[in-house]
Amino acid sequence: MADYQPPLADAHFLLNSVFDLPAQWAAMDDLSEINAELAAAILEEGGKVCAQVWAPLNRSGDEAGCQWQDGAVSTPEGFREAWQTFAEGGWVGLGGSVDYGGQGVPKGLTVLFEEMQYAANASMALYSVLTAGACLALNSHASDDLKTTYLPPMYEGRWAGTMCLTEPHAGTDLGMLRTRAEPAGDSWRLTGTKIFITGGEQDLTENIIHLVLARLPAAPDGPKGISLFVVPKFLLDNAGNPGQRNGVQCGSIEHKMGIRGSSTAVLNFDDAVGYLVGEPNEGLKYMFTMMNYERLSIGIQGIGHADWSLQQSLAYAHERVQSKAADRKLRTEERADPIVVHPDVRRMLLTQKAWVEAGRALAVHVGSQLDRAKFHADADVRRRAQGQVALLTPVAKAFFTDRGLDSTVLGQQVFGGHGYVREWGMEQAVRDVRIAQIYEGTNGIQAMDLIGRKVLLNRGEWLQDLFADIREDLAAVVNTDFADEAAAVEQLMTELEQQVQQWLDSEDPNLAGTQAYNLMELIGLLTYGWLWLRMAAAEGADELDKPATARFYFAWLWPQTAALMQRLACDSTVLMTPRL
């Protein structure tokens, strides 16, 4: 197995050449201390922790899995020490609020660090990103008191965070959840069962801070009657340290296809003490602060696995010798050549590469829009950036992870039979990435969110903002070698504009559901095309072979837009008529 190499060169290229984020950071008060050198140092050091401390535990963690006994969960051997090293380096709070002990590093940078975490060891990464996400929700919506109490030890990685949403009968449809919260003086008492809770029980941290959705007595039915609570595993003593055990128990953990070093818990809340976050009945909105963060992050999980798999398959394709090159020019004295010479193997490697690098670029773009939305001085800029984040988050979550599966499957395929046996790890990447298409809202739900709330609800306004950004960049490409590709991107936008108008005029209640996935994939392909053009034109592009990969992208992967545009002509009868 080849050692994992954090993609530092590509990261620097994106940060500095493609997006020039240091200049953007300099213009925002809260981020002005971060410059290109500091950013490089952060990624280099963070990459080392991932590659040297986490990655060596990825295979063994999969083999061992988490173990449940009498309500306690032990993580695989080595995870505790590796978590300790990570936490002590300050990496859990890297993007956290400086007011409470976080490092305040911009999202446009931390997305790259998240990718490295997932690539090195996704099971470990989940403990970290869930904690960071829980902190974000608390920082955005909780009282100063709760923030002062919980954020510092969570940023330090001494305590971890979870998000407790799903119940056996309420997954996608959270409005049906039944966990109840009864008032008890200053706090609340929660009772109910939550399932599929990532990191719901583990032995890495001194405490676990559950963010739990529950209903107050007499709360309105459905999603508008859900409140958000902080429920610590251990109640805090007067000194603020973990003391008495709270009424939450881990009933079991799931036996899963992958991410086996990540514990996925059934949590039974039985009169557990909880603290209300913000206002009653606003819980789902608050939780979406965390969920949107996690959705982008889980998208990035797809990129992480895909890049790890690509690094392996590239190395293997250069080592494995099998059959002569068709032009028989290489190594003429040898019986066979490394398989990287064969076009059908290159098809697989290039597909992986084109997905990974465009995904990484879009992740940085969305991350930088998150920074703008939060920190920019101009309210209009903030609002516009918020729209872009809202629009692109479901695309990032679904498109990154779908391409993540494609990429890891291709990486495995390059290995032939060796890809199917466990020792090389190629099959683990497939199993591990597969969850990313499912959790944090299935990719189908992401597509519904995109077409419904993010496109049709605002009559395409955010989509128009995206297209305006793209058109600005296309203007710079018109007189280059990529003029044809730019024209194709422009044409797709024009067709999508017309299509959205038609949908807005339709009265077919099932049309949005019919077209949701097609639109998600089209926006994914469109943004990747845009970013390939940007990357191909950026300074330093040749050194990283970006123009040739961009050419491949448009010749080989972009044609998928033609298939999807044909599907857009369908009304809902094609899906609703057949008997199922």
Add this chain to the structure above:
Amino acid sequence: MADYQPPLADAHFLLNSVFDLPAQWAAMDDLSEINAELAAAILEEGGKVCAQVWAPLNRSGDEAGCQWQDGAVSTPEGFREAWQTFAEGGWVGLGGSVDYGGQGVPKGLTVLFEEMQYAANASMALYSVLTAGACLALNSHASDDLKTTYLPPMYEGRWAGTMCLTEPHAGTDLGMLRTRAEPAGDSWRLTGTKIFITGGEQDLTENIIHLVLARLPAAPDGPKGISLFVVPKFLLDNAGNPGQRNGVQCGSIEHKMGIRGSSTAVLNFDDAVGYLVGEPNEGLKYMFTMMNYERLSIGIQGIGHADWSLQQSLAYAHERVQSKAADRKLRTEERADPIVVHPDVRRMLLTQKAWVEAGRALAVHVGSQLDRAKFHADADVRRRAQGQVALLTPVAKAFFTDRGLDSTVLGQQVFGGHGYVREWGMEQAVRDVRIAQIYEGTNGIQAMDLIGRKVLLNRGEWLQDLFADIREDLAAVVNTDFADEAAAVEQLMTELEQQVQQWLDSEDPNLAGTQAYNLMELIGLLTYGWLWLRMAAAEGADELDKPATARFYFAWLWPQTAALMQRLACDSTVLMTPRL
């Protein structure tokens, strides 16, 4: 988990309405005893064994896996008894030669039975189909003596068969294999190491008959110096019963992503006694008799997993209640509807259905061509059918299994988080089907075989034969509701004809490799389109809702041909230029 239901109604529809195979069988001496009633009885009884004896061991077999100790392999609990029941029913030799105790059932029928085996328990199925494939190679190429000795107990399932090709440094490129055979009187002595040998060691049968590729002393270099040997695990005593242990040992078995109840062995041959099959140096050709059989069979593995997964996801979509239908018409008093009402869920289910049912139809078509190629009285008919088998086998192997992965991934996705935990079995189907894209020649190799040996080498002759068959059927559809779809099929054929001409005129040595996968997928989509038109027009189509599914196929899946046709415009520079 829903019980597996053998697809008997669809099987009868294909056999009788779509292809009218009983009439074809009646016209061929060797098959004339098989009529529609007998065929139905065979499938019904065979389906029972699969569903009732094999399927219940599928999950437990995955959990337990095969275990290796001191050179012996134990299969999962229950496998021995289940194999016994299967073998005693005569199912191993169902398609075998009647001269040696087989049942002589036509391939157009046995393909349907193979699908049921894979759907019920792919790990078990592999022991059976490998044995049947080894019998086929022996029956076609071995001496009467070898056939008399080995075929009857193999057809009875008392002995099993394997195919020993791959070596550590020689997988795709078998010409590099090093296992040597030295003469020793009437027999030979074989020495070498084979890996990835399915069923190479197990505890189901009294003996294991290895078909082994090896080199004679001073054999020509490369693929033309390979001979085929029979190497039994136990040498036979004078009564023809297993006696002394032969010099072949199982060094270990692989730990794999899936098909964990199937043992995948490393076999060390050390001066093992072997018997030459046919002529020296003709081994690879003989082995292809078995490999082509296995390739079709492995394609069918893809359909089997896909159908099992579809049956599960359909049942779940009718049970699982989550969110209201967009038109809110159903169950108006309820808070939510079964998820089968949601168009995006129907997209997934219909995609599964359209792939499965067209794949099954193509499998029956290829099977019936195999019967013609073998049994038809007219040599021209036989030759033409042989061409169709050669052309369509790599398509069946690669396209069925790629769509098998797609389908099982979709089936898993319908289950949401429950699809990722092991208990439902949805993730096992994904893990189990994944191998089918890899073994018996990776799907990339199938695509190379198709474009090189099956299309360009004969200047498109076999492709023209296929198109002629399709055009004959299209004529019947021209004045129906499916006239537009028929025109699309015709147009694709015309474009492909032009394309093949251009390729024949090209001198780009990497062009075939560049376009191989695209062509494979196009022929797959084309044949599925053809068969959807045939199915939609056949008697009884409405009862099985074929027209609506055909409509879905052309509206939703056929557009992929547009993307692939755009890729066909690429020369090899798009893949060969980027640095990798």
